[in-house]
Amino acid sequence: MPEGEQLKFEEALQKLEGIVRALEGEGLTLEDSLAYYQEGIRLVRLCRQRLQEVEGKLQALLVQEGEVVLKEISLPGGEGYGA
Amino acid sequence: MSGQRVLAVRELTAYLQRLIGNDGRLANVWVKGEISNLRRPVSGHLYFTLKDQVAALRCVMFQGRSRSLSLRLQDGLEVIARGQVAIYPRDGVYQLYVAEIFPAGVGMASLALQELAARLEREGLFAAERKRPLPLLPRRVGLVTSPSGAALRDMVTVSRRRFPGIDLVLAPATVQGDTAPLELARALELLGKLGGVDVIIIGRGGGSAEDLSAFNTEIVARAIYACPVPVIAAVGHETDLTLADRVADRRAPTPSAAAELAVPVKTELEERLNILAARTRRGLEHRLQMARARLERLVKSRGMARPQQELYYRQQYLDGLEQRLLASWQRHSGAREQALQLLTARLEAASPLAILSRGYAVCRRPGGGPPIRRSLEVAPGERVEVVLSQGRLQCQVEHVDGG
Numbered sequence: 371m372p373e374g375e376q377l378k379f380e381e382a383l384q385k386l387e388g389i390v391r392a393l394e395g396e397g398l399t400l401e402d403s404l405a406y407y408q409e410g411i412r413l414v415r416l417c418r419q420r421l422q423e424v425e426g427k428l429q430a431l432l433v434q435e436g437e438v439v440l441k442e443i444s445l446p447g448g449e450g451y452g453a
Numbered sequence: 454m455s456g457q458r459v460l461a462v463r464e465l466t467a468y469l470q471r472l473i474g475n476d477g478r479l480a481n482v483w484v485k486g487e488i489s490n491l492r493r494p495v496s497g498h499l500y501f502t503l504k505d506q507v508a509a510l511r512c513v514m515f516q517g518r519s520r521s522l523s524l525r526l527q528d529g530l531e532v533i534a535r536g537q538v539a540i541y542p543r544d545g546v547y548q549l550y551v552a553e554i555f556p557a558g559v560g561m562a563s564l565a566l567q568e569l570a571a572r573l574e575r576e577g578l579f580a581a582e583r584k585r586p587l588p589l590l591p592r593r594v595g596l597v598t599s600p601s602g603a604a605l606r607d608m609v610t611v612s613r614r615r616f617p618g619i620d621l622v623l624a625p626a627t628v629q630g631d632t633a634p635l636e637l638a639r640a641l642e643l644l645g646k647l648g649g650v651d652v653i654i655i656g657r658g659g660g661s662a663e664d665l666s667a668f669n670t671e672i673v674a675r676a677i678y679a680c681p682v683p684v685i686a687a688v689g690h691e692t693d694l695t696l697a698d699r700v701a702d703r704r705a706p707t708p709s710a711a712a713e714l715a716v717p718v719k720t721e722l723e724e725r726l727n728i729l730a731a732r733t734r735r736g737l738e739h740r741l742q743m744a745r746a747r748l749e750r751l752v753k754s755r756g757m758a759r760p761q762q763e764l765y766y767r768q769q770y771l772d773g774l775e776q777r778l779l780a781s782w783q784r785h786s787g788a789r790e791q792a793l794q795l796l797t798a799r800l801e802a803a804s805p806l807a808i809l810s811r812g813y814a815v816c817r818r819p820g821g822g823p824p825i826r827r828s829l830e831v832a833p834g835e836r837v838e839v840v841l842s843q844g845r846l847q848c849q850v851e852h853v854d855g856g
Contacts, residue, residue, distance in 0.1 A: 379590035386729050393736025403740040410733035417726050420590060421719060426618040428609060430600065430625060431643055438643055440622065445606055 379420045386413040466542045473547065479538040483564075484510060484549060485557050488530045499526065503534060503549070511548040512536075524554060531557035533564065566669055570696060573671070578678050579699045585683040587703060587714060590722065591651035593620040594715050595644035595682070597637060600625040603658045604687070604708035611712035616719040622650060628657040633667035638676035645680045653680060654711045655697060656687030668697035677701055687711035809842035816840075819847065828855050 377385075389410040393403055429440045460468075473479055486503030493499060497516030502509050512534060514522070526532070536551040555564060573579065594612060598604045600623060612619055624640035627633045637655065644650050655677065657668075667673060668688045674696040677684045686701035687708040698704040705711035809815065816825045819838045831837060831850050839846040 378588065380588060383589065383725070383729075386733070390729055390732045390736055393733060393740060398740060400740065400744045403737055407733060407737035410736075411730070414726060414730040414733065418723075421722060421726070422618070425620060426613075427620045428623070429620070430623045431595075431640075431647060432625075433643070438647070440647075443600075443623065445609060 377416065379417060382413050382417050382420070386410060386417065389413070462545070463542065466540060466545065469547075470540045470542065473538060473540060481535065482538055482549070483533055483535050485531070485533045486510065488526060488532055489528050491526055491528050499551075501526070501528075503532070511541075511546055512551050513548055514551040514554065518552060522554065524556060526554070533557050566696075569669075569671055570699070573674055573696065573700070578674060584702045587683050587685070588651040590717055591619065591715060593622050593647075593650045594712075595647070595650040595653035596621060596623045597626055597640045597644065597653060597655040598623070598657055598708070599628045602628065604628075604656055607658075607707070607709040608654060608656075608687075608712040611709045612716045615713065615716045618719065619716055620649075622647065629664050629667055634670040634672045637667055638672045641673075641676040641680050641684070645682060650682055652683050652685065652715045654685045654687055654705075654708065654715055655701070656685075656705075656708045656711055658708065665695055668695040670696070673697055674700045685711045685714055806842065809840065812842070814839050814841050814846075828853050 389406050392398060393406050393410065398406065428443055428445075430443045432439050432441055484503060486505050489502045489504055489509075491499070491501040497519065499512075499514040499519045501512050501514075503512055504510070514536075524532070533555045534549060534551045535553045536549045538547055538549055540547050577583065596605060596608055598608070605623065609621060612621055622644065624644045626636035626640040628637065641653065641655060644653050655668075655673075657665075665688055668686070677686070677697055677700040683702040684700075686695070686698045686704045687706075687710065688695050688697055688704075694704065703711075703714055705714055816837050816839050817823065818825070818831075819836055825831060825837065831853065833850050833853055835850050837848050837850060839848055
């Protein structure tokens with residue numbers, strides 16, 4: 371991901387809300403509002419992507435021979451709880 | 454003292470005073486017992502005896518200490534007193550000079566805990582201003598709890614229901630027993646170092662006060678304080694807050710509630726995004742519409758319309774000129790024709806030929822020349838030419854009459 375995409379979800383959402391308020395308000399030039407719109411759409415995509423990209427893994431953090439490792443786990447006797 | 458010397462009472466007492474005074478442990482001792490024989494003389498000092506089934510201990514609490522005592526002392530009350538053991542020479546008794554007194558129900562562990570809590574509070578571990586906000590959408594949620602406990606199952610269930618896609622990382626730790634504090638602290642530290650973990654829940658299911666003791670340890674409190682990401686404490690219990698609860702950025706009554714704090718509801722976020730996306734689109738459309746309307750207004754305005762109008766005006770003027778030109782031409786040419794006919798008529802009327810046709814003749818010298826108007830212009834014998842309406846006469850003058 372490019373540097374800009376590292377934006378945290380809530381930061382992106384806050385920026386998006388600011389853009390929407392600006393677009394809905396008065397006093398933007400047409401060029402500005404186009405630029406705002408493009409940025410807004412970019413942020414919407416970014417947020418949607420952030421909502422989709424997580425995988426829903428359930429992992430355990432274990433120390434094995436001094437190394438920290440992540441291991442997929444499922445809950446014992448679980449029914450629909452696993453990853 | 455090895456020699457069998459006879460001592461004065463005061464000598465023995467002074468010896469015992471020194472002996473006891475040199476014992477560090479006796480300088481600050483905690484003693485538990487039941488109050489009896491409580492006396493409150495007007496001096497304000499408190500005198501009582503602490504006793505259990507086997508032994509009794511005389512106690513005094515001086516007025517300076519007892520004045521600030523919040524606990525209501527009475528016979529039969531089980532208490533824990535802290536103070537210094539010393540000899541009272543006049544009565545030949547040792548007694549406890551009480552500095553502090555607590556109800557025994559609190560227990561030693563609680564007293565130590567109170568001291569620890571006060572210390573951590575002074576250090577600012579519980580300060581409201583250091584509480585960090587929880588992320589709206591964590592990439593990963595760290596769980597510090599027992600891998601076999603109900604707490605883990607509850608947290609996973611709630612997380613999956615709210616946002617199936619969120620990664621959960623369990624850092625397993627036993628939550629009670631001697632090794633629990635160290636394991637909990639270590640698990641927090643590992644999760645903090647892992648990266649990508651945006652919020653951590655540390656907790657366990659409900660338990661008795663003793664079961665929760667690991668969450669009341671300094672090492673766990675400090676591990677939460679040092680954790681680089683926000684920590685939610687979920688140490689399910691109903692009585693006092695544990696130190697973990699007080700240090701944590703948020704606390705939840707149960708592990709399920711903690712998961713609800715940590716994990717957003719996916720559909721709600723999606724809905725919020727959809728609304729924002731729609732508003733973004735509408736915002737631009739609205740702006741474009743406004744811009745278009747403004748342009749229209751400008752185009753229709755007098756200022757913009759004038760050049761066009763001017764053009765029309767000029768065209769109209771030209772058209773007018775053209776028509777006038779045509780009309781005047783027609784008028785002019787018609788008049789000329791009329792004039793010409795008139796002239797022609799007048800010309801014809803004035804024509805000598807017309808006069809000749811009425812029977813007049815023109816006399817002139819032969820071969821042309823002007824008409825002869827007077828008889829004296831010619832002499833007898835001269836030749837003249839008489840022009841008639843039809844043909845000419847060549848004549849010779851015989852006489853000249855008149856003049």
